[in-house]
Amino acid sequence: MSQVVIGIESTAHTAGVGIITSDGKILSNQRAVYTPEEGGIHPREAANHHSETLPGLFKAALEEAKLEPKDISLVSYARGPGLGPCLRTGATAARAFAYSHNIPLLGVNHCVAHLEIGILEGAKDPVLLYLSGGNTQVIAYAAGRFRVFGETLDIGIGNGLDKFAREAGMGFPGGPKLEKVAKGPELLDLPYSVKGMDMSFSGLMTAAKSKLDAGHSLESVAYSIQETAFAMSCEVSERALAHTGKRELVLGGGVACNSRLREMARIMAEERGIRCFVPKRALCVDNGVMIAWLGWQMMSANYAISEQDNVVDQKYRTDMVEVTWR
Ligand code: AMP
Ligand code: MG
Numbered sequence: 593m594s595q596v597v598i599g600i601e602s603t604a605h606t607a608g609v610g611i612i613t614s615d616g617k618i619l620s621n622q623r624a625v626y627t628p629e630e631g632g633i634h635p636r637e638a639a640n641h642h643s644e645t646l647p648g649l650f651k652a653a654l655e656e657a658k659l660e661p662k663d664i665s666l667v668s669y670a671r672g673p674g675l676g677p678c679l680r681t682g683a684t685a686a687r688a689f690a691y692s693h694n695i696p697l698l699g700v701n702h703c704v705a706h707l708e709i710g711i712l713e714g715a716k717d718p719v720l721l722y723l724s725g726g727n728t729q730v731i732a733y734a735a736g737r738f739r740v741f742g743e744t745l746d747i748g749i750g751n752g753l754d755k756f757a758r759e760a761g762m763g764f765p766g767g768p769k770l771e772k773v774a775k776g777p778e779l780l781d782l783p784y785s786v787k788g789m790d791m792s793f794s795g796l797m798t799a800a801k802s803k804l805d806a807g808h809s810l811e812s813v814a815y816s817i818q819e820t821a822f823a824m825s826c827e828v829s830e831r832a833l834a835h836t837g838k839r840e841l842v843l844g845g846g847v848a849c850n851s852r853l854r855e856m857a858r859i860m861a862e863e864r865g866i867r868c869f870v871p872k873r874a875l876c877v878d879n880g881v882m883i884a885w886l887g888w889q890m891m892s893a894n895y896a897i898s899e900q901d902n903v904v905d906q907k908y909r910t911d912m913v914e915v916t917w918r
Pocket of ligand 2: 702706724727845846877878
């Protein structure tokens, strides 16, 4: 009989509670997103948002799944990486639910969860292009761990898009707003910063703002940002695919909701003759389902829960996770 896992996400602006069965059937994916009134994410305010919304999200998820706490076999939560106050709020909610209903509790790595949701889409051993607000990484499994093949050397791509959009007076979140106006026609020359397998986005966003100030249209600047930043991301992913010899690409993170990014990744995959898996938008963004699913992957490989598994770790890196379930 299949088991049921509940997952709690709270690493940054999203509070999420997801429920999935051990055979991969999604029963609920409840989310609430904190949107700052001005400026970037304030960790304490985001944490307050999560503590206000999580009880309702638990209730809504259980109702949608038509389940009661006693039906749940595992409570999984995002242990890190993320903003300290947000992580602690999610972990506290997870602990309260697990301990009061006597259910095992397991903290998992948020970035690895983005990759594992690609397994649910049918990938077996993919390279993940993970583009979100705070994180920008190219990840793949090699020799017992998920290795970071390439990453940003400064800001995350999503935070870069948000910062540019904020400075252009467009509000938050910037990524989707820029996508709407990214029509060109001009392809402007912006810094294309790929250093080996790593990328940087900070100079690109500053240069883009200068182009805007110099009188180029927002349509052209937004278009040029997308073309440049996404080409950089696809180039590094392609290099990781070539180095590892892997034949599957998975997209993850909020920026992977972008249609142009999806198109570029598909073209690259097609030209290499490999498969490209693009999870539904609700599974690309931060969500509780992927947290639950990773928890189940670990438990089904007889992961032994230890004391370390109910803490949080702001700097819990992808390659710190000992992978026993592959
Ligand atoms: P995450 O941190 O994974 O939840 O993703 C949030 C980030 O994704 C924010 O920086 C958003 O601006 C960005 N984002 C969301 N939708 C899009 C889109 N359609 N195009 C580009 N960026 C997006
Ligand atoms: Mg994420």
